[in-house]
Structure formats: C-alpha cells, structure tokens
Amino acid sequence: MSAGALRVTGLTVGYGRRAVASDLTLPPLEPGEVVALVGPNAAGKSTILKALAGLTPARGDIRLGAADLQALSRGKRAELVGFMPQTLPSSSDLTVLEGMMAALRAVPGEGGALEERALAALESLDAGPLALKTFAELSGGERQLASVAQSVARQPRLLLLDEPTSALDLARQHQVMALARSYAREGRVVVAVLHDLALAALWADRMVVLSAGRAHAVGQPDEALTPDILAEVYGVVARVERCSRGRLQVIVDGLAGPRGVTG
Numbered sequence: 001m002s003a004g005a006l007r008v009t010g011l012t013v014g015y016g017r018r019a020v021a022s023d024l025t026l027p028p029l030e031p032g033e034v035v036a037l038v039g040p041n042a043a044g045k046s047t048i049l050k051a052l053a054g055l056t057p058a059r060g061d062i063r064l065g066a067a068d069l070q071a072l073s074r075g076k077r078a079e080l081v082g083f084m085p086q087t088l089p090s091s092s093d094l095t096v097l098e099g100m101m102a103a104l105r106a107v108p109g110e111g112g113a114l115e116e117r118a119l120a121a122l123e124s125l126d127a128g129p130l131a132l133k134t135f136a137e138l139s140g141g142e143r144q145l146a147s148v149a150q151s152v153a154r155q156p157r158l159l160l161l162d163e164p165t166s167a168l169d170l171a172r173q174h175q176v177m178a179l180a181r182s183y184a185r186e187g188r189v190v191v192a193v194l195h196d197l198a199l200a201a202l203w204a205d206r207m208v209v210l211s212a213g214r215a216h217a218v219g220q221p222d223e224a225l226t227p228d229i230l231a232e233v234y235g236v237v238a239r240v241e242r243c244s245r246g247r248l249q250v251i252v253d254g255l256a257g258p259r260g261v262t263g
C-alpha cells in the first residue's frame, strides 16, 4: 500500500483576517516517512496540521498522491487523513473502546471488524487494558495513548499527530514513535508535531522547522537542527552533539541575547 506523497503548495491559513501561515510550500513528504513538525510556541504547527486535515478553512493546494484533498468532501477526506488533536477529551462517559468504535463508524467507507481493529490498535501500544475504562477515568498519559490508538485504528494514509508524546513517560514515548515509524513504513505518510527535539531527531526521517508560519528549514535532523537554526528560530544558544549510537542531542546553554548567552 502506498499513499503517494503529501504535496503542500501555497498553503494560506489563519483565523479571521490574521494569517498564521501565508503561501507555505513544502517539499513532497514521501510515503514511508515520519516527518516531525517542530518550532516555537504559536509558530502555527497545530493550525497547519488542522488545515491539512481539513478541519480549518485554508487556501492552497494539498495533495496526497493523486487526490486533491481540498476538493474532497469531508467524509472522503476523513477516509484518507487521520488527525490526533493536541487537546484530548477528558469528560466522556464512553469507554475507550466505545469511543474508538464511534470514531471508526463516523468515517464513511470503513470496512468491518471495527472492534477487532480498535482492540488491535490499543494492543499495538500495549494499552489493551484501557479498552473498558471511560475517558474520564484515564490519566493524562493514558488519554494520550488512547487518542493515538484511535487515530491509528482508522488506518488513514496520512496520519497527523499533534504532540502525541507530550504526556508520556520515556518508554511510552518510545512505543508511540516506534508505532508511528512502523505505520509509515507500510507506505503511509506520518506528520507529528513534537517539542522534544532529541525525540524528533531520533525518530523522524525529516524535520520541518517552522517559524512564524514559515518553513525555516526542512531536512534530515542533522540538517534541520544546527546551532544557527536553533538560535534564529528559538532564540537560544545551543549545541547539537552526537551521543551514543550517533544520536543527536540538543543542549541549551541559555537564551541568545544581544550580549551573548544569558540565563
């Protein structure tokens, strides 16, 4: 199975008259890739993800393989694109399994065996025991795991994850990113918003460094994470070092101020 590349050309999205991103064009994001979308707070990461998912109005061209996503009905787009939001439900009386089944049923064209698919997605995150708990009973990290499982159970060709690891412990972060990678390797495109740059560097094939709605850098982690880029985009003085097994680590020495390192 192959989704075809995600092509974003001239994307403009915002709220009211305020554009968060204007005329954003990205290089094709290929099937098989995990792409990390990183950048400072309020850079526009969530807004762009929502625009890709068709959840907020946007102008521009968004294609997945041959499909023109902007021209598709909401239902058809939902068949191709899965979105895990940054803010997770906390008060639902539905069990996790019921919520997942309802989400699967809401997508036109979903095949059968919905319960099996929902349970398999939970199991793939070693989270089977969450199935019969209500969302209200879950811890923050459990809610996030359930939400990741829900988005994966749909098996969309383009999977958009908004901060899927922010509430998770180290082992769970690893599990979620490993799942994202194996999911991508089956021929899908995965775009994940991440704040943890070391985690992003470890798991992403490419990174898009967003700054004020612009793609400041796009490339493999060692191309996208340089001290200069970190200073320009985050305003920090940082070192990027290779640790064991060649992994990148970002060490922040302070804020970049007019007189050099501060803090």
Ligand SMILES: Nc1ncnc2c1ncn2[C@@H]1O[C@H](COP(=O)(O)OP(=O)(O)OP(=O)(O)O)[C@@H](O)[C@H]1O
Binding pocket: 015, 020, 039, 040, 041, 042, 043, 044, 045, 046, 047, 048
């Ligand atoms: N519903 C909304 N209505 C109006 N403005 C919004 C709305 N949601 C976000 N914004 C604004 O759009 C800009 C981009 O927000 P967005 O959530 O996309 O940033 P982000 O990069 O995901 O940030 P963070 O890392 O803090 O989650 C911010 O200035 C924010 O205040």
